[in-house]
Amino acid sequence: MSITDIGMLFSFIGGLGLFLYGMNVMADGLQKSAGNKMKQLLGFLTNNRFLAVLVGTAITGIIQSSSATTVMVVGFVNAGIMNLTQAVGVIMGANIGTTVTAWIVSMSEWGAFFKPEFLAPLVVGIGSFIILFSKSDKKKIIGEIAVGFGILFIGLSMMSDSITPYKDAPIFSQAFAVLGSNPILALLAGAVVTGIIQSSSASVGILQTLAMNGIVNWKSAIFITLGQNIGTCVTALLSSAGAQKMAKRAAVIHLLFNTMGAIIFGIIMFIIFSFVPDFASSSINSVEISIFHTIFNVTNTIILFPFANQLVKLSGVIIKNSEVKEETAEKEEAITLRHLDERILESPSFAVENAILEVAHMGDIAVANTKLAFEAARENDINKVQTVFENEKTIDNLQKLITEYLVKINNLSLTEKQHMIINNLFYMANDIERVGDHAENIAELAEFKCKNNIVFSNSAQDEIMQIMDIGLKSIQNAILSIKEENIEYVRKVVKYEDMVDNMEEELREKHIERLSNNLCTPESGIVFLDIISNLERISDHAYNIAGYVKDEME
Incomplete structure (x- = not known):
């Protein structure tokens, strides 16, 4: 040659x-x-x-x-x-x-x-x-x-x-x-x-x-x-x-x-x-x-x-289906990435959209776990407490997997808007994980209630149900804002967050008054105040999530 x-x-x-x-x-x-x-x-x-x-x-x-x-x-x-x-x-x-x-x-x-x-x-x-x-x-x-x-x-x-x-x-x-x-x-x-x-x-x-x-x-x-x-x-x-x-x-x-x-x-x-x-x-x-x-x-x-x-x-x-494998896959579905797969990285635009879906999926799990923690605290249900602890491990695992995946997406060829979305998803995943942590804290307080036979007074029970209902709505609407990209959900989160902040201050004063009048025990007072404090933090994280969604829509 x-x-x-x-x-x-x-x-x-x-x-x-x-x-x-x-x-x-x-x-x-x-x-x-x-x-x-x-x-x-x-x-x-x-x-x-x-x-x-x-x-x-x-x-x-x-x-x-x-x-x-x-x-x-x-x-x-x-x-x-x-x-x-x-x-x-x-x-x-x-x-x-x-x-x-x-x-x-x-x-x-x-x-x-x-x-x-x-x-x-x-x-x-x-x-x-x-x-x-x-x-x-x-x-x-x-x-x-x-x-x-x-x-x-x-x-x-x-x-x-x-x-x-x-x-x-x-x-x-x-x-x-x-x-x-x-x-x-x-x-x-x-x-x-x-x-x-x-x-x-x-x-x-x-x-x-x-x-x-x-x-x-x-x-x-x-x-x-x-x-x-x-x-x-x-x-x-x-x-x-x-x-x-x-x-x-x-x-x-x-x-x-x-x-x-x-x-x-x-x-x-x-x-x-x-x-x-x-x-x-x-x-x-x-x-x-x-x-x-x-x-x-x-x-x-x-x-x-x-x-x-x-x-x-x-x-x-x-390719014959394996029933055993399918059952195992269903059991493991909660702790694996539902919407993300490395093959989807072939298309950065699709990878970004599916990362949003996966963060929303993590949010759904956190919302369900928060609701379960609230029920455990109100009902003194030790079984629900244990379920909350198990679900929290799933949320922590999802945050780790999602973060690793977001790093890979961030290294792809993206527009500036897509880079901003990925950065916001990092923060959203962290806020959702913190919501899970506060739900776990409430479950731990519920466990303490169960073990020490602590029962709230009727007025305290009514008050905590009210603030729990509003706190749950705040995080639910925050996750919906991720899925739907609808400004109305963002506005609802802002409204509920303000309501939780005001109620937290009001209920704290009322409960201290009850303690002063010996209408409840010091142990129940500590548990009550810690629960509403965690609720206020949950609504703060919901507000953060809604803020990131609002930034993307502007």
Whole structure:
């Protein structure tokens, strides 16, 4: 191999690297620009499979990777956010969405104006100026998308230029002649290459780059493309290795869907090529690859869409459910992350939205435990006291897990608004954990009441029920404000917090008066005052949480 050949190899590798990097930069920019749209897309994930297909198409179009979308689907299923019926639709849509990448790559053949060497430097220049000189975050995101788009084309151009001198080399014609004459081998080649680099976008881009130089025939290109659709399943399968059974089934559904489609189209195209051999051996260009890629994925979805339930059942046959494991999972659900999974980090916008859901989930547990602690204190119920202690361990564990996850999200490519949300979630998780601590304190006071047979007077019992009711409403509305992002809940929290503060002072004075008049014992007085003090602190933390939500809404 000569120095020139080595230089061309380096140029091809560099071009591929720039192509992938440009795709990544552009996808990051698109995700940032999508912002709250990601949350809306997540909201569409209902049992309506047609909507799920549209969501899968939209998500993949935004993040420019069907592999990333299906990995997220595995994460969503593993986290319990999505069921398998929804997953089928999103997976089908992801296959359609990935055709966007092929069309972007083929733009260089739409006309002279779209050729990479003509368009890319201008796009990178404009994008760079926007990033450097614009003060608007939205404009900077547009600049990122433009720079990524331009770098992608520069990489594509480098790959094409490095291959051009060798387009008449016998090795290419012989290789594609062999692949064209052996469809199984072509399928395997496409699957293996895609599986190794774990990017169907990259493998399709390489094939289209070769096609631009006129060295790929129709027969080999079609079967390689079908193989690439199978190879893209490798990423999701690897991702599901340590996941629950349902997540593994989602990855298997992806493999079944793409494999069945490849078999159906493989047979159809084999018959067509057998009857029209001249067509099979003729050269294919990148636009024609994009057209076939789109027709294949859309048609495959139309064919298999009615059989989604059967795909779910078939995945259950391949990955058998373990009843014991499912029971264990249900018992452990309270101490594990419900909405978060590392696979969801593939999309920062989704990761942020699901972090919000998880903090709200932690809040729900804290609210339920606070209510239980109140009941234990009023009813002198030692069993409820023990349950509060157990639940508090769950809350502490969730705070640790959520904090670790938030650190990972904070290191992703986020907008300033998303960084602010993540910082606020850190504080919210801490406030919720402190609410849990105060609930535990109240449970300890209830335990003291039980062991020492302390009973409040009727007036003290009525007073503590009133302040408990308002204190509980304050934290309930604070958690609702996280879920709904509704300013009305924030206003209610502010109102209840003021009421608790005023009542705490008033009840403290009344109870000291009762103590002075020997209407209650010193022990009951200490317990009473400590309970209302903890209640006041709970409402303070609720006020803090509502304040963070208000900041995000401004």
